[in-house]
Amino acid sequence: MISATFLDTLKYLYFTRPYNTMKLGLFRIENLLSRMGNPHSGVKYFHVTGSNGKGSVTTFLEYLTYHHGHNVTGFYSPHLSTILERFHYNTQNISQEEFVEAAFEVKKHAEEMDKLGEEFSPSFFEYMTAMYFYITKKKNAEYGSVEVGLGGRFDSTNVIIPEISVICTVSLEHTNVLGNTVEQIAFEKAGIIKEKKPVVVGLMADSALEVIRQIAKQKNSKVYEYGKDFYVEPVQFSFNENVYDYYGDTTIKGIKVRLNGKHQLYNVGLALKAFEVTHRINEKAVKKAFEEAFIPGRFEMVNGVVLDGSHNPQAAEKFAENLDLYFPGKRRASVFGIVDDKDKEGVLKVIAPKFDLLIVTKPPSKRAEKVAETYEIAKRYNSNVILEPDYIKAVNLLKETDADVKFVTGSFYLVGYVRDYLLNGKISEELTIGGA
Missing domain, CATH: 3.40.1190.10 (Mur-like, catalytic domain)
Structure with missing residues (x-):
């Protein structure tokens, strides 16, 4: 409380x-x-x-x-x-x-x-x-x-x-x-x-x-x-x-x-x-x-979903490496959202090909208005991309997929909110104060 x-x-x-x-x-x-x-x-x-x-x-x-x-x-x-x-x-x-x-x-x-x-x-x-x-x-x-x-x-x-x-x-x-x-x-x-x-x-x-x-x-x-x-x-x-x-x-x-x-x-x-x-x-x-030793949201499994940030190309490289290291040969689906001032192209060209399904969404941030742009970039690197701007709906869509392993990645704003939602079934009032 x-x-x-x-x-x-x-x-x-x-x-x-x-x-x-x-x-x-x-x-x-x-x-x-x-x-x-x-x-x-x-x-x-x-x-x-x-x-x-x-x-x-x-x-x-x-x-x-x-x-x-x-x-x-x-x-x-x-x-x-x-x-x-x-x-x-x-x-x-x-x-x-x-x-x-x-x-x-x-x-x-x-x-x-x-x-x-x-x-x-x-x-x-x-x-x-x-x-x-x-x-x-x-x-x-x-x-x-x-x-x-x-x-x-x-x-x-x-x-x-x-x-x-x-x-x-x-x-x-x-x-x-x-x-x-x-x-x-x-x-x-x-x-x-x-x-x-x-x-x-x-x-x-x-x-x-x-x-x-x-x-x-x-x-x-x-x-x-x-x-x-x-x-x-x-x-x-x-x-x-x-x-x-x-x-x-x-x-x-x-x-x-x-x-x-x-x-x-x-x-x-x-x-x-x-x-x-x-x-x-x-x-x-x-x-x-x-x-x-534990850090929340760093390649962390929460209620069947792996959470990790891929907010820049360097982080994306590590994330992609971990996908192949821990889940080789598995069918993978992910929700992805990123803020507009990040290198979307640099991130997506690394991680988008790694998924059988990519659901593009809008992170809960004022700095993430161009979700359609993110979707268009993602389609260049993955032939199975869905646009769902509402990140809660996107997560629920992810849960319904038959992928072997499910992920949420991109912006840490997105990862933080989704982690709260997965653990508590709702977004904490704390997170909504002030916006991102």
């Missing part, structure tokens, strides 16, 4: 702190936290950035910390079906009441800053970050597992001094903010490296890696590189029960991982290395952590 106070708090956040407004720089978050008594201090953090994989690595680190007997919070973005997914305590979402309390605490100080002018008014993400630190302090958490929102250097999470930083991958993304080359983007992400604090680095272009090495050298930070200092080998790929062997300072064989996809191999390695550098590892706890 959603409380009225929780909904009112969400309305305040979405309409007073515009959701998609980005503000670079750390002076606002530093000012806000200072007014709050610096709740981020006195906690040990894992700080994770990357073009891909940062959500999985942050999740794995949270579960590893929890299963090694520590109180830990997790901070994630964006959320899928509820804003509570952004704030974890010991691997679980916080409650509506805890969310409201944290929002109210931050509000007092944020509104004082609002009076100083637009430049000083905290953004939505800065507000979320301050709430996370308040929750962490309130819970007396010993550890925090923190996912960077965007980039690294000027991200509002970059006020922490972590035990260790992780840079998963570097590729061209958010070029209007982070730069037009992988070297520039690597520079921004390397901004989370702190003086004499180690950094774990994933596979990436040599030019990007060299930028990170140079910054780490300036900061006197030891660098641990995937493939050089540690690596992971796959043993078995099976839906929801993948098995890997880890080779670092310790060797751990037969690690079962619930999260699906070949790319998780690297994320498992990055998380384990970061944990290994800062902790004495318990093999039993490691195996329990990876077996339980």
Whole structure:
């Protein structure tokens, strides 16, 4: 049951702190936290950035910390079906009441800053970050597992001094903010490296890696590189029960991982290395952590439907790879919807041929008006395409098909709403606030 106070708090956040407004720089978050008594201090953090994989690595680190007997919070973005997914305590979402309390605490100080002018008014993400630190302090958490929102250097999470930083991958993304080359983007992400604090680095272009090495050298930070200092080998790929062997300072064989996809191999390695550098590892706890670690809507089966986002060509490639990996030779049907400012052609040419039936729909977003355009593009790559703009009707149509495996993919807006519908038979009032 959603409380009225929780909904009112969400309305305040979405309409007073515009959701998609980005503000670079750390002076606002530093000012806000200072007014709050610096709740981020006195906690040990894992700080994770990357073009891909940062959500999985942050999740794995949270579960590893929890299963090694520590109180830990997790901070994630964006959320899928509820804003509570952004704030974890010991691997679980916080409650509506805890969310409201944290929002109210931050509000007092944020509104004082609002009076100083637009430049000083905290953004939505800065507000979320301050709430996370308040929750962490309130819970007396010993550890925090923190996912960077965007980039690294000027991200509002970059006020922490972590035990260790992780840079998963570097590729061209958010070029209007982070730069037009992988070297520039690597520079921004390397901004989370702190003086004499180690950094774990994933596979990436040599030019990007060299930028990170140079910054780490300036900061006197030891660098641990995937493939050089540690690596992971796959043993078995099976839906929801993948098995890997880890080779670092310790060797751990037969690690079962619930999260699906070949790319998780690297994320498992990055998380384990970061944990290994800062902790004495318990093999039993490691195996329990990876077996339980979970992220909603990431190649997840919900009531007989597999949910996953394919919102850009890179994600589409991984999705298509997973189709062939986990469901070879199966008859597949999918609902697909994507917002208008994404590369529809780039996504559909990869995934549309993979389905025996594709049902094109409109994601629940103001940014998804051109569903007929999506339908026309889909028909170029699949001869069996149906247009059903109503996503609820599209899902019900999908359920009636005789396909062996059924999917919903494309926009995360679509995946989030459909997940809510499949679990509860209706769309939560929370999701309808403010629109997408």
